Amino acid sequence: PMGTQRYIKGQTLGEGTYGVVYKAVDSLTNRTVAVKKIRIGKYKEGVHVTALREIKLLRELKDPNIIEMIDVYPHKRNLHLVFEFMESDLEAVIRDRNIVLSAADIKSYMQMTLKGLAYCHKKWVLHRDLKPNNLLIASDGQLKLGDFGLARIFGSPDRQFTHQVFARWYRAPELLFGSKQYGAGVDIWAAACIFAELMLRRPFLQGSSDIDQLGKIFAALGTPKESQWPDMTCLPDYVEFQYCPAPSLRSLFPMATDDALDLISRMLAFDPKSRITAQQALEHRYFHSEPAPTRPELLSRPP
Numbered sequence: 195p196m197g198t199q200r201y202i203k204g205q206t207l208g209e210g211t212y213g214v215v216y217k218a219v220d221s222l223t224n225r226t227v228a229v230k231k232i233r234i235g236k237y238k239e240g241v242h243v244t245a246l247r248e249i250k251l252l253r254e255l256k257d258p259n260i261i262e263m264i265d266v267y268p269h270k271r272n273l274h275l276v277f278e279f280m281e282s283d284l285e286a287v288i289r290d291r292n293i294v295l296s297a298a299d300i301k302s303y304m305q306m307t308l309k310g311l312a313y314c315h316k317k318w319v320l321h322r323d324l325k326p327n328n329l330l331i332a333s334d335g336q337l338k339l340g341d342f343g344l345a346r347i348f349g350s351p352d353r354q355f356t357h358q359v360f361a362r363w364y365r366a367p368e369l370l371f372g373s374k375q376y377g378a379g380v381d382i383w384a385a386a387c388i389f390a391e392l393m394l395r396r397p398f399l400q401g402s403s404d405i406d407q408l409g410k411i412f413a414a415l416g417t418p419k420e421s422q423w424p425d426m427t428c429l430p431d432y433v434e435f436q437y438c439p440a441p442s443l444r445s446l447f448p449m450a451t452d453d454a455l456d457l458i459s460r461m462l463a464f465d466p467k468s469r470i471t472a473q474q475a476l477e478h479r480y481f482h483s484e485p486a487p488t489r490p491e492l493l494s495r496p497p
């Protein structure tokens with residue numbers, strides 16, 4: 195069986211950036227899956243073909259920390275993407291007040307996130323829209339990055355639903371200034387914001403517009419000096435911000451270890467050229483000093 199015949203549709207799981215997601219059973223394997231219906235009806239024929247071709251490339255991404263895309267098929271005016279079904283996501287973990295996140299648990303989540311990023315970046319695929327609710331958690335505790343590469347194919351509309359975390363809060367300053375030649379650094383910035391959120395148990399930089407987001411970034415980290423980010427003033431949407439001195443990172447994360455602070459500061463480097471890479475971050479002493487990361491199967495999950 196193919197496409198719509200192969201998957202037996204179940205309950206709706208929710209509405210995301212690209213359309214409705216529903217639960218289904220793969221009649222071929224008896225596995226529970228999540229089917230993401232992407233509306234592309236409004237595009238021309240060519241877009242359909244291009245999108246299908248690009249999505250087929252994403253199916254080649256196979257890693258323990260990347261959500262597996264099992265199948266893809268067009269149906270009516272939609273594209274259906276079939277993923278392995280995931281029990282939970284990091285947003286639910288962060289929000290659940292009954293879950294205590296120890297330093298070792300945070301290290302485990304960050305290590306799995308960075309491993310997934312390192313794998314995709316090595317293959318030249320960016321996420322671009324990383325946020326806690328697309329860090330999905332499997333029944334064995336493994337964290338897997340979802341929606342990899344979709345932002346580039348389908349765009350990342352700012353239209354958001356009330357239950358959703360705003361992607362803007364995780365957006366790197368070069369994107370907010372309109373950079374079109376951004377790279378893997380945008381995912382590292384988002385991962386740093388998630389790192390901060392795991393420590394704070396609330397979103398780190400909650401801007402209400404793109405300009406306000408930049409204001410929040412500069413209030414937290416200081417306005418970048420010319421020497422810190424020489425290319426900033428050349429970006430398409432660059433505007434000058436009032437000078438803000440940098441408070442110490444220690445004052446923002448009083449409970450963090452020195453190793454954690456050093457790593458997050460390198461992930462939050464203003465100049466994307468100076469930002470640490472996922473591979474370098476995994477080699478940082480934070481991941482090799484005590485406490486060791488919690489084994490994924492021992493991490494607490496929401497009910």
Ligand code: ADP
Binds near residue numbers: 207211212230327358
């Ligand atoms: P967003 O665009 O905000 O990232 P998604 O389209 O990824 O949202 O997801 C919409 C809803 O479907 C969410 O409630 C999410 O938890 C659920 N969902 C998405 N992917 C999966 C999956 N692989 N397994 C289980 N639930 C999923």
